Amino acid sequence: MSDLGLDDLAAELADFAPAKKKQATYTAREERIIAGFEDIERFYEEHGRLPQHGEDRDIFERLHAVRLDRLRELEDCRTLLAGLDKHALLDRAAVVSMDEDDLDPDDLMAELSGLGEGDDITTLRHVRSAEEKRAAEEVARRDKCHDFEKFEPLFKQVKDDLANGSRITRPFELKAEIRPGAFFIVFGQICYVAEMGEVFTNPQGRTDARLRVIFDNKTESGMLMRSLQRQLNEDDAGRRITDPAPGPLFADKADDGEAETGTIYVLRSKSDHPVVAEHREVMHKIGVTSGSVEARISGAEKSSTYLLAGVEIVATYKVYGVNCQKLESLMHKVFASAQINLSIPDRFGHMVKPREWFLVPLHVVDEAVERIRDRSILDWVYDPNAGRLVEA
Structure with a gap:
């Protein structure tokens, strides 16, 4: 047999090489379904059990439980997640059944914006489809937060505070509410303003500042303050999370102007x-x-x-x-x-x-x-x- 050059040898062996695995590509809807399921898996790995329904459960656990029920019901979701379900969560029997009356609609809307009404698990309640698309684009521009371990205890504390009532959510109103240390809920995710750069005037003559915003799905964004303001205004379920404060618990009549x-x-x-x-x-x-x-x-x-x-x-x-x-x-x-x-x-x-x-x-x-x-x-x-x- 005559000697073969490197190019000839590569050509001869090409027929025997294993086919390259084509990288999977997902639509924006599929990416959101996978991201939601990964949140459920993280809950399972952290607590060693499935998320459960019930008024005595944390609002976020109840949201995971609702989402898992919906994923089990939708055949296209089960097909999409079949190769990703490493703990076989889609096939496990639920411990406690879902009852819509057990889920306070005010809580679900105010704290996380809910899962929606139709068969599409990715449809957010009170959010228009155009805004949902814009939210997906914003997520795509985020980066992985490499020091998330510093912020994870803060998110846990905020969720605990929401559960025990020491914090509540209010509609977002003013740009002045965006400041370092503030928490918000935007397009169904909790975000934390970790840093704010020097305030400057943009070409339109308006004040702005570069932020470092951390999200509870372990991503971050270097968005502008006005970008976060726009998202909170466009999201009908966008909320600010109040600082913990005792305040008066009960009044027997409304003060002037108090609802x-x-x-x-x-x-x-x-x-x-x-x-x-x-x-x-x-x-x-x-x-x-x-x-x-x-x-x-x-x-x-x-x-x-x-x-x-x-x-x-x-x-x-x-x-x-x-x-x-x-x-x-x-x-x-x-x-x-x-x-x-x-x-x-x-x-x-x-x-x-x-x-x-x-x-x-x-x-x-x-x-x-x-x-x-x-x-x-x-x-x-x-x-x-x-x-x-x-x-x-």
Whole structure:
């Protein structure tokens, strides 16, 4: 055999070389589906379990649970993620079933903007398709945050603060709210303004500054302050996250110009469950809502939260200028000793333990509200043996 040159040898061996693997390309929709699924995988790896539904769960865990349910339902999503599902999450049985009434729509909209109504899991609630496209373009211009470990505890703390009510979200209003140390929710992601450069005047004669913005998906952007302002204004669900501040918890009337922010409600169940029937007159669900009570209890017969039965509104108390979630937590803490331990099957046959139901007379709830008004409630708890509030 004659000697072969390098080029000839390469040509001879080309037929035997393995075919090069074509790099997968994804549409913007597919990229968002994959990114959302990766967030669920990170939750699973961190906590060792699937995200679960329920009012006692963190708002972000509930969002992951809703997203996972939708991914399981959509066949094209299952096909797309088949080779990426390293923990077989799409085939695992959910521990607790989803009930839309367990998911406070105000929370989902205000904290994260939700998942939308239609079959398309990538459609954001209250966000137009053009804005969604622009959001995807903004994401594409972000870089990986190489020192994210410095910021990760901050994001965790903010999520904890939102869950316990020490922080809340408000609509974005002013450019002055964009400053170092501020947190926002834009197109469904939490972002943190880590740095702000020197303020300058742009060619249009407006002040601007270069920012370093960190996102909770471990990316960052060196966007301009006005770019972030534009995104927050264009996103109908764009929010600012307040700084933690105690502030007044409860007022018995609205101050001048202050809008009503919520209602404490007390409900009585119409369920024919033996335990409910026996204690109906003193068994109450106590909650706080930022919307109407009637809307909150709509469809109660289909929700395990309401014992899969209709409910009767027995008392309401208006609240002004308060953090509704924080107020609700306080009420539940006062009556914790009277919380009923009841398990019922939900509409899918899974056993669940409804929360927020207490064996407490209505007149004691009235007294608790009065003590909230005069700020003395922190010194009192409910004694189920005495059937009244006692000093802690």
